[in-house]
């Protein structure tokens with residue numbers, strides 16, 4: 533390439549870079565600003581704000597393949613989180629494979645590179661401390677990128693009911709949830725009320741861990757792990773403590789009434805949906821949006837896992853059809 537062309541290219545890159553930073557300096561819908569960022573900030577990890585209103589500095593990526601996990605829906609670029617969240621996912625995947633008969637995790641959304649609200653789905657997942665894990669076990673082969681977009685997770689529910697399908701639910705599902713709840717940093721795990729009910733009816737012995745298992749809408753093909761605010765995040769806003777009840781009480785019975793499932797009445801006048809602006813988030817989030825990032829994602833991928841995974845025991849062999857994972861069910865709303 534001629535050097536003049538190179539120069540012009542460099543200049544264009546420079547100009548477009550400054551145009552982008554100018555946009556970031558101004559207020560705007562937070563989901564568009566955070567949704568456009570491809571890489572995290574460098575430096576110490578810090579969650580700013582609340583799970584449903586905040587952002588993340590110093591995020592790292594969960595490698596897309598590990599010996600006991602695979603990241604799904606790569607096009608969303610949501611395999612970023614606080615390093616403690618990423619470490620926890622890797623640990624859970626190893627422990628579940630070694631001790632619970634769960635061969636590996638299929639990991640859904642964690643957070644965007646700098647957290648923040650998302651263009652689609654999720655009110656939470658904004659501070660790098662939330663992660664969705666499929667209730668479908670990892671198959672014994674590696675998915676292609678295309679399969680990771682298209683394979684649908686399997687619902688645990690029987691048809692359209694609020695109850696778990698006994699033909700789908702296994703002791704390994706319960707063991708996986710118990711394992712996830714066993715870690716000190718895990719504060720809450722969201723599951724569909726039908727799954728909570730199943731645990732209430734079947735768990736024997738120690739039930740103290742069930743306090744962390746919280747019924748919520750959605751969450752019938754995946755569960756959602758939320759960890760506590762981590763040290764070094766003075767602006768991270770904690771959630772109220774969960775108490776000690778196993779939750780198999782009136783609070784669960786409520787989910788099996790009409791009330792939680794009733795449609796909200798139509799408002800008389802159309803209500804303009806409130807859009808979360810950058811200025812609605814903690815002040816730190818405008819700086820985090822502006823802060824410099826790494827050269828590439830490899831630099832900020834947890835534990836050089838991408839390399840380690842290449843030598844893992846997951847064969848890079850892919851059948852034409854992902855027959856180990858059934859393909860039903862439209863995704864429905866998650867929180």
Ligand SMILES: [Zn+2]
Nearest residue numbers: 663664756866
């Ligand atoms: Zn979630």
